[in-house]
Amino acid sequence: MNFNPSLSWILVVTTALVLGGCASSPETDHSSRYTISQDRAPAGQFDASGLSDAKPIYEAPRRAGNKSPYTVWGKQYQVIPSNEGYVARGTASWYGEKFHGHKTSNGETFNMYEMSAAHKSLRIPGYARVTNLDNGRSVVVRVNDRGPFHGDRLIDLSYAAAKKLGYQSRGTARVEVAAITVRADGSMFLAGQPFAPGASVSRPESSVAATGQMAGDNRALYVQLGSFSSRDPADKLLNRLSAVMENPVRVRAIDTAAGRFHRVQVGPFVNEDSARRTQNLLEARGFSQSILLTDSN
Missing domain, CATH: 3.30.70.1070 (Sporulation related repeat)
Structure with missing residues (x-):
């Protein structure tokens, strides 16, 4: 979900594109880069039941999308030094068709039908297990974007991930986000604890x-x-x-x-x-x- 700078903000265009925004950002969209002004779910009945979780793999640290501190709409944010041990509870929202096909903060292409997410402070790319605390459903997502920058929301999931968690119709849900880290030898950890996907x-x-x-x-x-x-x-x-x-x-x-x-x-x-x-x-x-x-x- 890329941060949408005003066309008049010439001096900050480069920084804004790197930082990213989100579907839960202020309603005014100053940029003409999106073909629709308001975010929405895809048309038709999209079935997410058969979608697999993101598959965590080891990836060497990258600079793209990890500038710290960074500022969006006058507020400063910090990217944490390591995702290891991270776990938090808060509100999740989702983003979809408006941002579909556009670049994420680390240069990947956002696909609302894949299991991905945006987070303000986790290092990217990274992975996290997100659990809907109201129904117990969990998904594993690839974190490759920055946001959400609206209110106190903790994470923005792709439309597909939100639908698998069962809150796409409500718009938000109370969730737990636990970072999944993978070391060079392939060993995997959930919130700092040894972990095997599916367990x-x-x-x-x-x-x-x-x-x-x-x-x-x-x-x-x-x-x-x-x-x-x-x-x-x-x-x-x-x-x-x-x-x-x-x-x-x-x-x-x-x-x-x-x-x-x-x-x-x-x-x-x-x-x-x-x-x-x-x-x-x-x-x-x-x-x-x-x-x-x-x-x-």
Whole structure:
């Protein structure tokens, strides 16, 4: 979803084209580069049921689309140094026919029938698992664009991805976005946790035993609230959690190929139901960016 600069903004045309915009941007379209003025769904009954998820692969870091900081409509945004460990909850919207066939922020061509997305801060190209929190459906998308730059929306999905998640008719949905990173050796991680596409991150190898541990190893269920490259913000989040939670809370340091990360986690939990209840309680108390996963004790 390319950022639509005014034709009179000659001095910022190059920057604007690199940054990108989105279907949820302000309604006024100052550019003649699009053949329709308002975004819309494709005509007819498009069937997304048979579409496959995007297939995460290793790609060397690129400069295209990753300038940081960057400014759109007077507001400055930062691109994060690494997608590893990223997970957030927020509002998803979608974009479609207006932007179909036009360039994304990293120079690829937007196809509303493919599984793709735009994000303000994830490095691109990248991949993410997006889960509709209202119905539990999940898709894996390729993140190759910047946006959305409207309100507090977290991510814009292609029309096809939104339809697979079941919110294309409503326009927005409450979602969880967890980054998928792939290393040069092919190993894959979801929000910093070892991951295989098609497998549940909370039950990767076997069912959860009554002790809260994974059968045959020392892995248990946790609700993770954040993953930070430095210890200080992790400790601050830990202190906030300790003030409102009776459950055990910890900061666990993990060494990855992208460096050391400090994971703030609540748990362990004896089963997924109790973990989900705590996750909902945390959200009600203002801790909206969480993910349920298994981790070592």
